[in-house]
Amino acid sequence: MEGAHQIALKVNGIAHTCKVESSETLAHLLRERLHLTGTKIGCDAGTCGSCTVLVNGQLRNACITLAALLDGAEVTTIEGLSDGDELHGVQQSFVDNGAIQCGFCTPGMVMASIALLKQNSTPTDAEIREAISGNICRCTGYTKIIKAIKQASSVRRTHE
Ligand code: FES
Ligand code: FES
Numbered sequence: 494m495e496g497a498h499q500i501a502l503k504v505n506g507i508a509h510t511c512k513v514e515s516s517e518t519l520a521h522l523l524r525e526r527l528h529l530t531g532t533k534i535g536c537d538a539g540t541c542g543s544c545t546v547l548v549n550g551q552l553r554n555a556c557i558t559l560a561a562l563l564d565g566a567e568v569t570t571i572e573g574l575s576d577g578d579e580l581h582g583v584q585q586s587f588v589d590n591g592a593i594q595c596g597f598c599t600p601g602m603v604m605a606s607i608a609l610l611k612q613n614s615t616p617t618d619a620e621i622r623e624a625i626s627g628n629i630c631r632c633t634g635y636t637k638i639i640k641a642i643k644q645a646s647s648v649r650r651t652h653e
Contacts, residue, residue: 500564504529505573513560520544520555523570531571531600535629542628545601546570552608554627571600574607583607586645587638594632602628606642615646 501510504527513522520537523529523546532555535543539557546555547569574581580588583606593599602625609616609624616624621642622635630638 498561498564500561502563502566502568504568505570511560515559515561517560518556519546519548519553519558519560519563519568522560523555523568529570529572533597533600535597540627540629541598542601542605542625543598545604545628547604547608550608550611552605552627569604571603574603581607582648583610583642583645586641586648590637590641590644592633592637592641598628598630598632602630602638606645609642610646616642618643 495515497512497514499510499512501508503509504523509527511522511526520532520534523532524534532546533543534556535541537556539554542554544555545552547553548558548563548566550567574584581603583603587593587599587603605625605628606621609621613620618639621639625635625638625642
């Protein structure tokens with residue numbers, strides 16, 4: 494799969510047609526070309542979860558997802574969650590619970606939380622821990638993040 498490829502995809506509901514190189518990652522496409530810098534790059538190797546997005550409703554690490562394979566895909570990033578000025582329920586819960594310190598892990602953590610709550614609207618602490626096990630946070634110690642996800646599940650404000 495050498496050379497450039499033309500792909501058509503939707504990002505946060507907006508259609509884009511892009512020419513991408515074989516080696517270009519979704520993280521690069523999002524950040525450098527579509528200017529959606531909410532998706533963070535930490536390890537750039539698929540291990541920290543900072544770049545977590547949804548592709549066709551499934552969690553993906555954008556840093557190891559080749560853009561050329563995404564023709565026809567629907568991608569949701571952290572920028573696609575809020576409704577105007579109103580934060581998504583999970584985002585609001587992170588704010589309300591002080592689950593954000595430096596914020597670097599937060600977009601990926603929120604995307605992983607949304608994917609969890611779509612599958613399981615009443616997760617236990619253990620299920621939450623498991624669901625965010627691919628997302629590394631260096632600041633919070635995870636306690637407030639788990640509390641935030643728990644609260645988001647109980648207020649059922651997820652509108653993903
Ligand atoms: S930047 Fe993608 S998993 Fe770390
Ligand atoms: S808030 Fe800093 S890495 Fe999680």
